[in-house]
Amino acid sequence: xxxxxxxxxxxxxxxxxxxxxxxxxxxxxxxxxxxxxxxxxxxxxxxxxxxxxxxxxxxxxxxxxxxxxxxxxxxxxxxxxxxxxxxxxxxxxxxxxxxxxxxxxxxxxxxxxxxxxxxxxxxxxxxxxxxxxxxxxxxxxxxxxxxxxxxxxxxxxxxxxxxxxxxxxxxxxxxxxxxxxxxxxxxxxxxxxxxxxxxxxxxxxxxxxxxxxxxxxxxxxxxxxxxxxxxxxxxxxxxxxxxxxxxxxxxxxxxxxxxxxxxxxxxxxxxxxxxxxxxxxxxxxxxxxxxxxxxxxxxxxxxxxxxxxxxxxxxxxxxxxxxx
Amino acid sequence: xxxxxxxxxxxxxxxxxxxxxxxxxxxxxxxxxxxxxxxxxxxxxxxxxxxxxxxxxxxxxxxxxxxxxxxxxxxxxxxxxxxxxxxxxxxxxxxxxxxxxxxxxxxxxxxxxxxxxxxxxxxxxxxxxxxxxxxxxxxxxxxxxxxxxxxxxxxxxxxxxxxxxxxxxxxxxxxxxxxxxxxxxxxxxxxxxxxxxxxxxxxxxxxxxxxxxxxxxxxxxxxxxxxxxxxxxxxxxxxxxxxxxxxxxxxxxxxxxxxxxxxxxxxxxxxxxxxxxxxxxxxxxxxxxxxxxxxxxxxx
Numbered sequence: 001x002x003x004x005x006x007x008x009x010x011x012x013x014x015x016x017x018x019x020x021x022x023x024x025x026x027x028x029x030x031x032x033x034x035x036x037x038x039x040x041x042x043x044x045x046x047x048x049x050x051x052x053x054x055x056x057x058x059x060x061x062x063x064x065x066x067x068x069x070x071x072x073x074x075x076x077x078x079x080x081x082x083x084x085x086x087x088x089x090x091x092x093x094x095x096x097x098x099x100x101x102x103x104x105x106x107x108x109x110x111x112x113x114x115x116x117x118x119x120x121x122x123x124x125x126x127x128x129x130x131x132x133x134x135x136x137x138x139x140x141x142x143x144x145x146x147x148x149x150x151x152x153x154x155x156x157x158x159x160x161x162x163x164x165x166x167x168x169x170x171x172x173x174x175x176x177x178x179x180x181x182x183x184x185x186x187x188x189x190x191x192x193x194x195x196x197x198x199x200x201x202x203x204x205x206x207x208x209x210x211x212x213x214x215x216x217x218x219x220x221x222x223x224x225x226x227x228x229x230x231x232x233x234x235x236x237x238x239x240x241x242x243x244x245x246x247x248x249x250x251x252x253x254x255x256x257x258x259x260x261x262x263x264x265x266x267x268x269x270x271x272x273x274x275x276x277x278x279x280x281x282x283x284x285x286x287x288x289x290x291x292x293x294x295x296x297x298x299x300x301x302x303x304x305x306x307x308x309x310x311x312x313x314x315x316x317x318x319x320x321x322x323x324x
Numbered sequence: 325x326x327x328x329x330x331x332x333x334x335x336x337x338x339x340x341x342x343x344x345x346x347x348x349x350x351x352x353x354x355x356x357x358x359x360x361x362x363x364x365x366x367x368x369x370x371x372x373x374x375x376x377x378x379x380x381x382x383x384x385x386x387x388x389x390x391x392x393x394x395x396x397x398x399x400x401x402x403x404x405x406x407x408x409x410x411x412x413x414x415x416x417x418x419x420x421x422x423x424x425x426x427x428x429x430x431x432x433x434x435x436x437x438x439x440x441x442x443x444x445x446x447x448x449x450x451x452x453x454x455x456x457x458x459x460x461x462x463x464x465x466x467x468x469x470x471x472x473x474x475x476x477x478x479x480x481x482x483x484x485x486x487x488x489x490x491x492x493x494x495x496x497x498x499x500x501x502x503x504x505x506x507x508x509x510x511x512x513x514x515x516x517x518x519x520x521x522x523x524x525x526x527x528x529x530x531x532x533x534x535x536x537x538x539x540x541x542x543x544x545x546x547x548x549x550x551x552x553x554x555x556x557x558x559x560x561x562x563x564x565x566x567x568x569x570x571x572x573x574x575x576x577x578x579x580x581x582x583x584x585x586x587x588x589x590x591x592x593x594x595x596x597x598x599x600x601x602x603x604x605x606x607x608x609x610x611x612x613x614x615x616x617x618x619x620x621x622x623x624x
Binding site for chain 1: 462466469473477478479557558561563577580581584592599603604607608
């Protein structure tokens, strides 16, 4: 087990290192770092001082080592606009994004698994056909347009739900979140639906495929022969087997949802890290952009790492397969 | 008729695909819609009521007219006009051209690069295979939107940068599929025969292996084009995709977003519906083709 964890850890660090190289090259080699990292309205004296302090007059490999050294110590530069360390700007907004992503994930699972079961248990029926076409529609709906339509219908025409912002935050056990106030929850509904629709389609398809692959297997026939009720077969025996691939894929998709939250946050003016990224690109606040990329890739790698470990705990074949 | 019945014969993959589409009403409608949209994009400038980017024909007095309004010169704006008095229908057909152009072009480039690398990996095996597939795994592990965001955030917006980003996120899918298709083909007798005959490796790879691996790749290509069109629209909406000089459907929708709150819904709703129709019909068609080529899933 520990060999497996160490190997995975090494791989994660390798990916992170590659990302750091790419981001570094993007900023320092392709672009002009002076222009990228120093505010355009800085005076010549300030420029010279920053160039010296960032070490931009030193050779490339030395600069890379400094960049890496600072990044490891949590120093990802200062924002031009806010004049604060970028890492604290990002950490401040991260909870809003996590809250949105987790809610969307729960919605996708709560609706997707039942629909996938219905679809997979009665393949080729009219219901199955409708659900599957619906899921292709879900894949095809451009996420940003779908969000705009949600705003148009539920905020502008019907006036039921607020369209922008995070609403009033409640505090519970020292955690600030929209979960704990009614106003916060109403603000959360539309963005969460927006972010969940794409993954909902994915969950439906995965569950359906899983059901169709599992139902003809011998253990299901055996359970039937034993006289176990159909309900118990589906919800205990079959579902347990489907959950294994589902957990892995969902784990991976959590990272992609964090990235996709950029779109949702832009439409609904949700004050998370995605909106911070787009705002920073528009304001040419490049240190924030660089910091965002490094943080989001690290998060993504961390999630994958945890999922891999969990998966090998659930299903020992993975770990054994690696060793042979 | 004889030519057609040859195509519809069961043995050829093309025949199987055509028959599969013809026997599913849903897929048939989707294919027809898809072809019509591509045709509209192709002949766009000759069928639009107005050249929406010719400033001489635009009248600012016609700005933000609702659908069905009539202009001073008698022209009817069936889908309304945008903030510059541009006919929405014409702007949408021009947008469709850009969207399809970017999607198809990047899809083809990714297909070519991915297939070449996939075939090489499958044919040579060993270290080359391991190296290529390691990179493929890395690319497939990162979400599309994240890679595209990263690139465009660092490079800035632009037509070729968007295409570059789309190719970069797509080639790995093709490489993996090409490799697995080629691994199956590689062990067949005809390849061995070709090797024995002393035919050169490039010719075996591209003259013999490639044609037999191509059908599943083209189907994946269709689905990838749909993805690419969606991704480009998303990036353009965020303001980091295409510049305003290359207005795709995504940019049209973004323009409408500014005025959505004040009730001018048509500026973003119609381009969005068109984008949805395009991506949806390509996906339905591609999904049906995949079902047919992969009998394990398509046991209908």
